[in-house]
Amino acid sequence: VKKEQGTFVWNVTKITDKTTGTGTALTTDQLTFYTILDVPKDPWDPADTTDSVPVLSPNGYTYVGTTDNKTQPWVTILEMLTAAAWCNGMTTVQQVSQKITEKANTRFNYDDWTAPRYWSSVSSSYSFFNLTSYHNQLTGAGGLAMANCIDMAWGVVSLSNLLGDNLVVKNIKTPSGVTFLTNKILPVGGTQTVATDWVTMGWGYHAVAVRNTAGNDYIYDACLMLDETTPVLPVNMLWATYKNKLTASNVNLIANLLPINTLR
Helix, strand or coil, X not given: CEEEEEEEEECCCEECCXXXXXXXXXXXXXXXXXXXXXXXXXXXXXCCCCEEEEEEECCEEEEEEECCCCCCCCHHHHHHHCCCCCCCCCXXXXXXXXXXXXXXXXXXXXXXXXXXXXXXXXXXXXXXXCHHHHHHHHHCCCCCEEECHHHHHHHHHHHHHHCCCCCEEEEEECCCCCCEEECCEEECCCCCCCHHHCECCEECCEEEEEEEECCEEEEECCCEEECCCCCECCCCEEHHHHHHHHECCCCEEXXXXXXXXXXX
């Protein structure tokens, strides 16, 4: 992962099949190259296919056609991710997704799921992620901003997948759908050394970023730290290990039914 600057030289050497020119540049253009690990994955869309997106009108949301439904990679995000303090020089998806998870964990405060700040569900089949505001919080100099688990999971997925990882958002729920109780956790925004910041919480579900490799699910959770005795931020953590540290309840990892259709 890196950013490089180059110069493109324009020089005319032939006109109507007759050799001409001095071989010196007529003009030059400065170019910027971003090297990433693989083709960006959802919610990025290199194919730039046609889709419908909701637009707020006086009578509610109406759907309009667009050929930029998920957007091409944003230079502002690539600028951030290829900086030395972020992912510059990294060579594996595990490295970049760990760094992104760690960075996100330092810039937000825990918010209950009922008040999402960056992720929004428009309908039963459509949702979007406000990556512009999320990026501004990550790079800003202000205090911590409020975010819930869906915000944190989609933030990690959006940034990691731009560099070539293939993370998805999944939900953690009990088989019956009833609220489950966590072990003591440190929600995002808490301080490791403050005992009262480690709390148990009752959740209807929890959202995390997940990579499946060779049939194994690996968890990236910027929303919390586990294990008060030996605090750990879940990065590339096997699902079985994560589950045992998170709760004594019987919980499953299931697909998230509202993928991000548009980044904003």
